[in-house]
Every structure is written in C-alpha cells, then in structure tokens.
Amino acid sequence: xxxxxxxxxxxxxxxxxxxxxxxxxxxxxxxxxxxxxxxxxxxxxxxxxxxxxxxxxxxxxxxxxxxxxxxxxxxxxxxxxxxxxxxxxxxxxxxxxxxxxxxxxxxxxxxxxxxxxxxxxxxxxxxxxxxxxxxxxxxxxxxxxxxxxxxxxxxxxxxxxxxxxxxxxxxxxxxxxxxxxxxxxxxxxxxxxxxxxxxxxxxxxxxxxxxxxxxxxxxxxxxxxxxxxxxxxxxxxxxxxxxxxxxxxxxxxxxxxxxxxxxxxxxxxxxxxxxxxxxxxxxxxxxxxxxx
Amino acid sequence: xxxxxxxxxxxxxxxxxxxxxxxxxxxxxxxxxxxxxxxxxxxxxxxxxxxxxxxxxxxxxxxxxxxxxxxxxxxxxxxxxxxxxxxxxxxxxxxxxxxxxxxxxxxxxxxxxxxxxxxxxxxxxxxxxxxxxxxxxxxxxxxxxxxxxxxxxxxxxxxxxxxxxxxxxxxxxxxxxxxxxxxxxxxxxxxxxxxxxxxxxxxxxxxxxxxxxxxxxxxxxxxxxxxxxxxxxxxxxxxxxxxxxxxxxxxxx
Numbered sequence: 296x297x298x299x300x301x302x303x304x305x306x307x308x309x310x311x312x313x314x315x316x317x318x319x320x321x322x323x324x325x326x327x328x329x330x331x332x333x334x335x336x337x338x339x340x341x342x343x344x345x346x347x348x349x350x351x352x353x354x355x356x357x358x359x360x361x362x363x364x365x366x367x368x369x370x371x372x373x374x375x376x377x378x379x380x381x382x383x384x385x386x387x388x389x390x391x392x393x394x395x396x397x398x399x400x401x402x403x404x405x406x407x408x409x410x411x412x413x414x415x416x417x418x419x420x421x422x423x424x425x426x427x428x429x430x431x432x433x434x435x436x437x438x439x440x441x442x443x444x445x446x447x448x449x450x451x452x453x454x455x456x457x458x459x460x461x462x463x464x465x466x467x468x469x470x471x472x473x474x475x476x477x478x479x480x481x482x483x484x485x486x487x488x489x490x491x492x493x494x495x496x497x498x499x500x501x502x503x504x505x506x507x508x509x510x511x512x513x514x515x516x517x518x519x520x521x522x523x524x525x526x527x528x529x530x531x532x533x534x535x536x537x538x539x540x541x542x543x544x545x546x547x548x549x550x551x552x553x554x555x556x557x558x559x560x561x562x563x564x565x566x567x568x569x570x571x572x573x574x575x576x577x578x579x580x581x582x583x584x585x586x587x
Numbered sequence: 588x589x590x591x592x593x594x595x596x597x598x599x600x601x602x603x604x605x606x607x608x609x610x611x612x613x614x615x616x617x618x619x620x621x622x623x624x625x626x627x628x629x630x631x632x633x634x635x636x637x638x639x640x641x642x643x644x645x646x647x648x649x650x651x652x653x654x655x656x657x658x659x660x661x662x663x664x665x666x667x668x669x670x671x672x673x674x675x676x677x678x679x680x681x682x683x684x685x686x687x688x689x690x691x692x693x694x695x696x697x698x699x700x701x702x703x704x705x706x707x708x709x710x711x712x713x714x715x716x717x718x719x720x721x722x723x724x725x726x727x728x729x730x731x732x733x734x735x736x737x738x739x740x741x742x743x744x745x746x747x748x749x750x751x752x753x754x755x756x757x758x759x760x761x762x763x764x765x766x767x768x769x770x771x772x773x774x775x776x777x778x779x780x781x782x783x784x785x786x787x788x789x790x791x792x793x794x795x796x797x798x799x800x801x802x803x804x805x806x807x808x809x810x811x812x813x814x815x816x817x818x819x820x821x822x823x824x825x826x827x828x829x830x831x832x833x834x835x836x837x838x839x840x
Contacts (some may be wrong), residue, residue: 337671459689462681465671472638472660473684473737480689520717522672 307545313317320434320498321537327446327491332512338464344508344511346403348492348501350380352410377489438497445494462486499552506556513524514563517570591616591772596644606632612800619773621787628793630776658826659739663746669719678716682736704735724755744775794818
C-alpha cells in the first residue's frame with residue numbers, strides 16, 4: 296500500500312532529474328504567478344494576462360529567428376516586446392479617453408500579428424508551437440535559475456509595493472486625490488506581469504503560463520473575502536496544480552503544460568461547486584436563511 | 588476673512604466645451620460653503636480641478652495656507668468595487684495615508700483613531716467586517732470615517748447624501764457641523780436647499796458660470812435659481828470660440 300502510494304506520488308521525482316527540475320520550476324512559477332493573478336482578478340484585469348501573453352510573442356519570435364532556441368535571448372526578446380506594449384498601452388490610456396482594456400487589446404493584437412508574421416516568414420510552425428506551449432520537462436538549470444530569480448524578484452517587489460498596489464486596485468480615485476502616485480505602482484505591477492509570463496513561457500509556454508496565473512486566483516476568490524487568505528489559497532492551489540499536473544502528465548504520458556493547467560481547471564470547477572463564498576452546491580441545497 | 592482656496596477665472600472644458608466657464612471667487616477659511624446648481628452645471632468638475640484630478644489650463648486655483656495635499660475629498664458615488672476583499676477597518680485606515688504613505692507602518696495610534704472614527708460615525712464594532720456586507724448608507728459612513736482619519740483642514744464632498752436615507756444624512760450632517768466648529772474649511776456639492784440653509788453659511792450657485800456667490804440667504808433666491816436652470820441648458824454643438832477677457836476678474840468675489 297505504502298509502496299504503491301510512494302510509486303504514485305513521489306517515485307517519478309525521486310527517479311528522474313528532469314521531473315525534479317520540472318517540479319521545482321512549477322513551484323517557483325506558482326510562487327510568482329499566483330499573487331500576480333490575484334491582483335489581476337482584483338483589478339478586474341483578468342483578461343490582461345492573456346493579452347500580455349500574446350504581446351510577448353513577437354519579441355520571442357525575433358529572438359528565436361536571430362539566436363535560435365536560446366533561453367536568454369527568448370526571455371529578453373519577450374520581455375522587451377511585453378514592456379513596449381505595456382508602456383504604449385499605458386501611455387495611450389493616460390493621454391486619450393480610451394480605457395485601459397481597449398488600449399491593451401489594440402496593442403497586443405498588433406504585437407501578436409507581428410509575431411505570427413515573423414514566425415511564418417522566417418521560422419517554422421514547430422517553433423511557434425514551442426513558444427506558445429513550452430516544455431516543462433526540458434527545463435534546465437539556467438531556466439530554473441531564471442524562473443526562481445523572477446519569482447524571488449516578484450515576491451520581493453510585491454511585498455514592498457503591497458499597500459500602494461492594493462489601494463490602487465481598491466480605490467484609484469482616492470490614491471490620486473491624496474497624491475499617492477498610483478500610476479507608478481500600476482506600471483511596476485504591469486512589468487511584474489510581463490516578467491512572470493516570460494518566466495512561464497519556457498516551462499509552460501506563454502498561453503499556459505496565464506492559466507497558472509488566473510485559474511488559482513479565480514478559484515481562491517470563491518473561498519474567502521480576506522486578502523491575505525486569498526493569497527495563501529491561490530498559492531496553495533497553484534502549487535498543487537503544478538505537483539498533481541506533473542504526476543498526471545508522467546503517469547498518463549500526457550504533455551505537461553496542458554496537464555498542469557487542466558489540473559488547475561479541476562480546482563476551479565471544484566471551487567465553483569463547493570466554494571464557501573458563492574459555491575453552486577450551497578445554492579442548490581437551499582439552506583434556510585439565518586435570523587439576522 | 589482669509590481665503591482657503593481662490594479661483595481666478597477658471598475655465599474647465601471637455602473637448603473644448605466648457606463645463607466650468609470663467610469662474611472666479613474665494614472659499615473662505617473655516618467656513619462651510621455649499622455648491623449648488625442643476626445637473627451639468629460643472630459642480631463636480633470644479634471640485635475635481637481643486638483636488639488636482641483635472642488640469643486647469645485656463646485660469647488658476649490658488650490655495651491659502653494649506654495645500655492641495657491637505658484636502659480630504661469624497662467623490663460622487665465613489666467608484667469603489669464593494670466586492671473587493673478589504674475590511675471596514677482597513678478602508679478607514681486608508682485615511683492614514685499622509686502618515687503611512689507607500690511603505691510606512693500603521694501605528695497603534697492610527698488603529699485606535701480608526702476605531703474611534705468608526706464609533707463617531709455610528710459603526711462601532713464594524714471594523715473586522717467585509718465592506719461588501721454593508722448597506723450603501725453604512726458604506727458612506729465608512730467613507731466619512733476615512734475623512735475623519737485624514738484629519739484634513741480642507742474637506743471637499745461631492746453630493747455626499749445622494750441615495751442616502753434621512754437618518755444617515757442627519758448623522759453625517761452633524762459631523763459636518765462639528766468639522767465647521769473645529770475650524771475646518773468645508774466645500775460640498777448639494778442638491779437639498781434645506782440642508783444648505785441649515786448647515787452652510789456660504790453658497791455658490793453654478794450653471795457653468797458662477798450665477799451667485801455669497802451668503803446663503805442672499806444666494807438662494809427664486810430668481811437666482813431660475814436663472815441657473817436656464818443657463819445650464821445652453822450647450823451648442825457648434826459654439827463659437829470664446830474670446831472673453833482672460834485677465835482675472837473680481838466681479839464674483
């Protein structure tokens with residue numbers, strides 16, 4: 296019995312270095328992505344992560360065409376493209392009457408089209424698939440260092456900017472009225488979003504990285520109304536998704552990225568059904584109302 | 588009397604159409620001034636410009652001994668998402684911003700002050716509750732508690748009692764009276780003339796331009812109000828460019 300459990304839950308990681316690498320990579324990714332995703336949800340920018348994941352594509356594509364499958368080049372390329380989109384969209388939002396989501400939509404579409412154009416002209420579809428979907432099982436030491444470094448940086452910056460970030464999400468008008476420089480916090484946050492997507496694309500691919508960002512955060516929202524608890528819940532869900540997803544991928548001989556995201560998706564469906572704050576099952580049970 | 592805030596020929600426009608047109612005047616230090624006028628008269632726009640949420644390219648807003656950062660501002664129907672996971676006490680504690688800023692700690696003293704502010708607005712013991720569980724009247728009380736904590740010499744309120752019941756309004760008007768008694772300068776956009784008469788000694792009647800500015804009983808006359816109603820409605824798609832003299836005038840002071 297115990298040996299079965301061991302074989303099921305731990306042996307893959309004990310036997311294979313690439314599985315250990317993948318696990319550590321997923322954990323590091325979860326540490327950075329979960330709180331970022333939570334802030335995106337709270338700012339009602341849930342789709343922004345998705346937009347940004349497309350926006351970094353041309354940078355990665357140019358880097359790929361110029362330098363081949365070099366992690367450093369891909370990351371720097373993606374980072375630059377992401378930052379350009381963030382800054383342009385931010386500038387347009389502040390200088391015109393367009394809302395933030397509209398400016399982001401415009402720039403990420405331009406960026407995505409450029410990326411696809413570049414890859415189809417000078418690369419191959421295989422490359423595009425790699426950039427979009429990544430391979431967590433091929434994470435090497437350099438990639439691990441990058442992901443862990445970004446996670447560390449993210450958590451540090453979030454800890455330092457926690458108050459302005461939360462207040463800017465909660466009541467931006469108040470922040471502006473007291474001269475709190477909320478825009479600065481906002482830009483710092485968007486840069487963190489880009490960084491985490493870049494961290495994710497080697498391991499999970501750009502599209503999948505968004506999943507690890509948004510699904511645990513959205514699920515957590517169905518469990519509690521308290522911000523610190525939300526952070527913990529999102530983080531636990533993200534870590535579990537990484538671990539269980541890798542096991543499923545290993546035992547079922549399935550691609551790792553989608554396995555991890557679908558595991559997070561199961562967590563989301565479970566939360567939708569049983570979440571203590573708005574779970575659907577509680578509604579079906581028709582619990583009688585309280586006295587006061 | 589000294590001016591807490593003085594406006595010099597202030598014009599504020601949206602797409603070149605003025606919402607506030609050549610307004611000059613002085614808000615007196617330590618006085619409660621009401622801003623009244625029909626919808627679209629530029630009342631909220633004027634408050635935003637004073638707070639600094641809107642640039643003032645034409646004309647000037649001058650402060651007396653206090654600065655723009657000494658303002659506690661309550662926007663109209665604050666655009667706050669009340670499902671946001673934050674407690675009542677934390678919301679009140681935002682008022683501690685001038686002391687804590689981005690990184691500073693929140694002292695025990697600030698916490699005690701926040702609890703005291705909650706008691707003053709009639710929400711004793713509500714601190715740990717989630718703001719989503721409050722009624723809109725209770726939430727308005729929370730925002731007033733935040734202003735209490737801000738302890739600002741200048742207080743700007745934009746339609747603070749819209750969609751608020753009588754009891755809450757009465758309680759909050761008492762707070763305003765108390766602020767006036769403490770010597771704070773209060774400027775509030777209001778629609779209820781009864782409230783204006785009873786709690787605000789000065790009144791500004793606006794209809795894009797300043798129709799009247801002075802003691803409340805002098806400003807609140809039937810002729811003035813009628814004039815304001817007519818003036819606020821003239822919005823022309825193809826209005827000509829305004830060439831009125833740009834030098835500060837003192838006629839409305």
